[in-house]
Amino acid sequence: MMTMNNKARTIITTDGEVDDMNSFLRYLLYSDCFDTEGIVLTSSVYHYAGDPAKGIEPYRWTGSEWIKDFIDLYAQVYPNLKIHAEDYPSPEYLKSIYYIGNIDSPGEMTKETKGSKFLEDYLINDTDPRKLYIQTWGGTNTTARALKSIEEKYAHQPNWPAIKERIEKKVIIYIILDQDVTYSEYIEKNWSIEVINDRFNFWYFAYAWKMVESQLATRLQPKWQLSLRDNYGPLLKKYALIGDGNVLEGELEEEQRGIDQYLEKNPDYARFDFISEGDSPSYFYFLNNGLRNSDDPSYGGWGGRFEKVAGARKYINSAMDYNPYNQRYEAQYTLTRWFDDIQDDFKGRAAWCVAKTYDEAAHYPVVSIKKGNDQQVTPGETVQIQAKASDPNQRDLAFKWWHYFEASTYQTAPVPTGAEFESMGLLFGKVSEKLAKPPVDPIKLVRENTETVEVKIPENIQSGQTIHLILEVTNGTLTTYQRVILIAK
Known part of the structure; x- marks a missing residue:
């Protein structure tokens, strides 16, 4: 919304x-x-x-x-x-x-x-x-x-x-x-x-x-x-x-x-x-x-x-x-x-x-996150993030959770930074080979197409590191998002 x-x-x-x-x-x-x-x-x-x-x-x-x-x-x-x-x-x-x-x-x-x-x-x-x-x-x-x-x-x-x-x-x-x-x-x-x-x-x-x-x-x-x-x-x-x-x-x-x-x-x-x-x-x-x-x-x-x-x-x-x-x-x-x-x-x-x-x-689905959009987590635990959603026109809703790993500070392999290449390279799409390596996403989601997603917090996450989860709720025309940031204790 x-x-x-x-x-x-x-x-x-x-x-x-x-x-x-x-x-x-x-x-x-x-x-x-x-x-x-x-x-x-x-x-x-x-x-x-x-x-x-x-x-x-x-x-x-x-x-x-x-x-x-x-x-x-x-x-x-x-x-x-x-x-x-x-x-x-x-x-x-x-x-x-x-x-x-x-x-x-x-x-x-x-x-x-x-x-x-x-x-x-x-x-x-x-x-x-x-x-x-x-x-x-x-x-x-x-x-x-x-x-x-x-x-x-x-x-x-x-x-x-x-x-x-x-x-x-x-x-x-x-x-x-x-x-x-x-x-x-x-x-x-x-x-x-x-x-x-x-x-x-x-x-x-x-x-x-x-x-x-x-x-x-x-x-x-x-x-x-x-x-x-x-x-x-x-x-x-x-x-x-x-x-x-x-x-x-x-x-x-x-x-x-x-x-x-x-x-x-x-x-x-x-x-x-x-x-x-x-x-x-x-x-x-x-x-x-x-x-x-x-x-x-x-x-x-x-x-x-x-x-x-x-x-x-x-x-x-x-x-x-x-x-x-x-x-x-x-x-x-x-x-x-x-x-x-x-x-x-x-x-x-x-x-x-x-x-x-x-x-x-169509109008925007109304979406909220139980327990709030910033939640503290413990290394190794399995957490459930529950959303609540309704549609102003009573249309059917579809849910999609995904991990925005580039925005997360917990990463098994660091995301390259802009300092690693020149701005003109950005503009014209020229990148070095080392920037072409596919990422390995360490976060696996369970029931990512439902209101409640389950995620296993890595054992090696450090205090203060974050995991960014994005929820998309759509009625087929308009989409409402929620960003949930899990913060390691």
Whole structure:
């Protein structure tokens, strides 16, 4: 179940590429799961509005109205969505929190803009104890300008250390790539803010998805994509696909993936193939779907798995999982292993756009774990982990337990780390032979397709080591997860 308690707070910053648009469309369908505090248009090295006074021409700039246009389409399906989840924000509210930030040129952070002022005021006046995730789908420049304004106004005041510490403890910046220099040149040097940096895995849900094994990409193909686009109302109809005739004003011709000429020059793509949602992993990461992805970046979930950078409050997605389809460890599989689940969930929610009664569509199974999701265990004992599940529409439920051995700290053979190869090797799937050795999973599950699973705890597990068990409960359309962490005494 997508839990509404303790929803994550977030502010989206975006530069308006076609994949940003697709990611925003999906985000609207999941907006009941978050407290969306702001939406800010920004620039990047790939997209900017230009500055005539400085002789800077626009580059691949798609304008500032597209967000409002998408919200207008959301408004058409909003009454239906509210039938299925009451926490969907109103279209009027979403428009009220939309601001134009620093958009003139790549890394522009000299000006105070409506977007930077919104961020500045929000951070200064924020009293909510929850973390604040600033999603960065483009450049960090508007966020950097807001932080710079705060520094300029408060750095000489007696309470500056307290202000700075409060912001640093509360804010998490999730960066998709580094799309300008303002993080490295300003934020990283002046602020100790936690950063989740998706440097390369997003590509596999973006323009490099053709590199994903075919078994993992079945729901990125034309037939499936058209079934999503064409059957769920006006909002989904706007979902962009390869060769769909969609033309973005301001975009370069070679980047117009909707036109026939793109198909002619890129024969690897079929008409109505998936294009990209490279920014969606930024909110998959803190989506409260039971996988506890954001509890610890090393746990893994829809947003991938991350490793901590030594000596920094930064995590990068270089953690590796074993991909059985190509029989090697790779970082991208921490994301691509979830593609079927991610897409099926998307289509399940899309059905809410057209189902006019609660019983016409599926909803998330309600699942809990008896004795809690963190349980202490003793070496050598046999434990039973019991779940309790029900379906809101009284649909039949199927259960599947499995051991996420790469996320567990108890391992008979250590999982390779990202330090064992270079990041470009990750991006292009080149790994050394030693990373291709199949893993030996020491944890055996009994009755893994029932509510109650049985597991024998290894005799040699050390105190504090963990075993991560994942439970998937599905009604055939939507799936609820639970992660149970067994901790050795």
